[in-house]
Amino acid sequence: MDFVLLRVAIVGLVLLAGSAWSEERQITFSPKNHCLDNNDNFSMDSRFLCYDTREMLGPGIDNCQTVEKVEIATGIETVLYRPDKSVTGERPAPGVGAASFCPVANKVAFIHGPPVEEVPQRGPYAKPNRCGMEVEADGSGKGVWLDLRDIEIARDTLPGAHRGGTHRHEYSLDGKRIGFTYDDFLLPQYDRTIGYMERNPKAPKGATHYFAILVPVAPKDTAKPGEIEKAYADSWVGAKGLMRAFIGKVRNPDGVTYEESLFVVDVPADVDITTADSGSAMRFPSPPKGVRVRRLTHAWAGGTVRGSADGRRIAHYGHASDGSTQVFIIASDGSDESPDPTKRPIQVTHLPKGAGPGLRWRPGGDWLFCTSNNAVVAALATGNGFGRTVLLTPEVGPARNELVVSPDGTMLAFTKPVPTLDENGKLAKTCTGADLSQIFVLNFAKALNTSTSGQ
Numbered sequence: 001m002d003f004v005l006l007r008v009a010i011v012g013l014v015l016l017a018g019s020a021w022s023e024e025r026q027i028t029f030s031p032k033n034h035c036l037d038n039n040d041n042f043s044m045d046s047r048f049l050c051y052d053t054r055e056m057l058g059p060g061i062d063n064c065q066t067v068e069k070v071e072i073a074t075g076i077e078t079v080l081y082r083p084d085k086s087v088t089g090e091r092p093a094p095g096v097g098a099a100s101f102c103p104v105a106n107k108v109a110f111i112h113g114p115p116v117e118e119v120p121q122r123g124p125y126a127k128p129n130r131c132g133m134e135v136e137a138d139g140s141g142k143g144v145w146l147d148l149r150d151i152e153i154a155r156d157t158l159p160g161a162h163r164g165g166t167h168r169h170e171y172s173l174d175g176k177r178i179g180f181t182y183d184d185f186l187l188p189q190y191d192r193t194i195g196y197m198e199r200n201p202k203a204p205k206g207a208t209h210y211f212a213i214l215v216p217v218a219p220k221d222t223a224k225p226g227e228i229e230k231a232y233a234d235s236w237v238g239a240k241g242l243m244r245a246f247i248g249k250v251r252n253p254d255g256v257t258y259e260e261s262l263f264v265v266d267v268p269a270d271v272d273i274t275t276a277d278s279g280s281a282m283r284f285p286s287p288p289k290g291v292r293v294r295r296l297t298h299a300w301a302g303g304t305v306r307g308s309a310d311g312r313r314i315a316h317y318g319h320a321s322d323g324s325t326q327v328f329i330i331a332s333d334g335s336d337e338s339p340d341p342t343k344r345p346i347q348v349t350h351l352p353k354g355a356g357p358g359l360r361w362r363p364g365g366d367w368l369f370c371t372s373n374n375a376v377v378a379a380l381a382t383g384n385g386f387g388r389t390v391l392l393t394p395e396v397g398p399a400r401n402e403l404v405v406s407p408d409g410t411m412l413a414f415t416k417p418v419p420t421l422d423e424n425g426k427l428a429k430t431c432t433g434a435d436l437s438q439i440f441v442l443n444f445a446k447a448l449n450t451s452t453s454g455q
Contacts, residue, residue, distance in 0.1 A: 023442040023450065024393050027075050031420050031428035032056055034070075034439050036402035038304065038358060040100040040170060041413065043137065046406040047072060049413055049439060050080065050108045050137070052097035055430040061097035062125040063088040063431075067110050069137060072411075072441055078139045080108055085116040087124075095125035096133075098168055103407065104175035106137045109146060111167055122151075128164035128185035132178070132197075134208070146178065147197055148207035151185055153281035160203050160210035161278055162285070163187075166195070170234075172241030173309060177267070179244050181232050182213060186281050189219040191230040194246050196267065202274050212276035213285045214244060214265045215293055223251040228293075231263070233304045237332050238311025242267055245305045245314045245332075248295070262301035262316050264332060266292045297336045297345060303357065307332065308365045313381075315359055315368055320347060324354040327370055327379060349379050349389055358403030358414070362444070369412060374399045376414060378448065392447040401437070413441045 028034050033055045041049045048071055054064035067081045080099075087093050095113035102109065112133040113125035122129055132146035146169065150161040157163050164185040169178050179196045193216075197209035204210075215231040223229045227250065234246035248263045271290045279285040296314070302325070303317035311332060318328040327349040330336070334343035349355050353373035360369045361381075368379045375395040380388045392412070393400060400414045417435035422428040428436055 023447040024440055025442065026418070026438055026440050027072055028070055028077065028439040029075065029420065030077055031422040031436065033430055033436050034415055035097065035437060036404055036413065036415055036439065037098045037168075038402045038404065039098060039168065040103070041404045042406045042411075043069070043101045043106070044103050044407060046408050046411060048101070048137070049404075049441075050099040050101055050110075051439065052099055052110070054097050055432065055434075057088045058092060058431055060095075061111055062092040062095045062113070064095055064097040067096055067099045067108065067135070069108070070439060072413075079141075080137055080139060081110070081133070081135045081141055081143060083112075083115070087116055087119070091119065091124035093119045093124050095130070100168075100170060101137065102134075102171050102175055103173050104171075107134050108137050109134045109169040109171065109178065111169070112145075126165070127167065128183040128188070130165035130167065132166050132169045132180065132209075145207050146209045147211045148204040150204070150278075153186065156280045156283075157186075157278035157285070158204045159274065159278055160200070160207070160212075162195075162211045163279065166197075166211075168234075170236060172236050173239035174241070177236075177241035178209065179234060179236055179241070181234065184284065186279075187219075187284050190217055190284050191220050191249070193217045193231045194234045194244065194265075196241070196244065196273075198273055200273060210273050211278070212273050212288050214267065214287050214291055215246065215248070215263075216284070216286055218251075225251050225253045225255055227251055228263070229258070233302070235304060235306050237264065237307025237314055239309055240269065240311075242269060243307065243311060243332060245307050245316075247301060247303075247305060247316075250295070259298065260300055260302055261295060262297040262305060262314065262330065264294045264296060264314070266294065294335075296330055296334060299336065301328075303359050306359050306361050306368075308361050309363050310365055313365070315348070315361060315381075316345075317355060317359065318345060318347070320350070324351070325356075326350065327355045327359060327368055329368075329381060348381055348387055349377070350387065351377065351389060357401070360403055360405045362405060363407060363409045367444075369403055369405060371400055371403060371414075376400050376403060376412060376442070376447075378444070390448060392442060392444070398435070400440070410444055411441055412444055412447075413439060415439055 135143035237243035
């Protein structure tokens with residue numbers, strides 16, 4: 001049977017099964033896994049989505065071979081980057097993935113592990129063994145290294161370089177700063193932290209950007225009450241990269257237990273990134289002068305936190321009074337200990353099945369999105385209807401994952417594992433035997449008009 005006819009047959013089954021929710025549209029059908037990774041996957045003109053193809057030849061980004069894009073209107077897929085050489089298996093390299101579009105240029109940033117020729121010296125792909133790469137999104141494969149990795153132990157780390165691995169590269173909305181999570185190689189007793197990079201004439205040779213951590217962390221199991229041992233799940237707050245919100249693992253006052261709470265680090269526009277210390281084999285890196293870390297919650301907060309584009313609010317997951325996980329928002333200058341009630345966390349959702357992954361703001365700040373019980377959910381975050389939630393998709397079927405929102409706020413995209421046929425008419429599977437994840441989109445306005453109440 002011709003592959004085109006097979007594709008048409010699959011489309012027909014999808015439309016038949018989802019006729020009551022016709023706004024949910026599958027746009028990829030190729031026999032490969034499509035992973036959005038909950039990054040900033042829409043292009044600046046909302047025409048394309050970038051993704052990686054992990055879980056085909058081996059688990060994780062470690063064995064991923066390509067970073068790609070799909071044109072939403074046509075379903076045409078284009079390979080944006082494929083390493084010249086790669087190795088899969090027990091010692092994979094380089095490993096590529098976790099792609100994000102630049103919001104002001106036709107470029108895509110993603111994780112790149114060690115080139116194959118460097119594996120004898122660096123080792124295989126690992127969290128503290130990777131950098132960021134940026135490629136042109138035209139399919140030419142032209143790319144540059146964003147950051148430089150330097151693990152020399154006989155001298156200090158080169159200024160503007162790092163000694164481990166950067167991950168989940170996120171551009172600020174003006175494109176001038178790139179945030180990331182960071183894992184150190186030379187001092188593994190320190191857990192994950194967060195940082196940022198920006199173009200600078202003093203960037204180390206071989207990289208376009210200067211690196212700095214933003215949050216100093218205490219070595220694992222050594223923090224004093226109030227100190228942070230791990231920083232992660234971070235994102236920008238506002239359009240200019242002046243605040244980065246994150247979840248911090250912090251030692252409680254009892255000196256024994258820990259809490260995961262919401263924090264913000266202020267990064268003023270005039271911060272000189274070159275005042276950061278890149279560290280040494282005996283000294284962990286430190287932030288540039290002028291940044292400030294603030295704690296916003298003392299109760300549990302979780303998920304990848306999301307800042308509004310206007311910089312005024314931060315969305316995060318918290319525990320409701322009934323113990324369920326729900327979406328909360330807090331003013332970016334707020335605190336759960338503030339005497340002003342408007343500066344404390346406010347519960348947005350009251351979903352019967354709780355709020356699931358995929359927390360996102362609509363760019364205008366009027367709606368929040370997440371998943372719940374396999375469905376995509378919208379929650380009104382402003383006005384008289386504050387807290388009203390609606391189901392934009394049915395709750396039945398495979399879980400909808402990796403929710404992302406277009407820059408113009410008109411479209412949502414996510415992935416679902418669905419039966420996929422290869423060119424020979426056989427079911428294609430991931431390396432673990434699971435159905436392949438395909439990308440779906442829905443028009444927000446149309447979905448809202450045909451949706452049902454979520455609470």
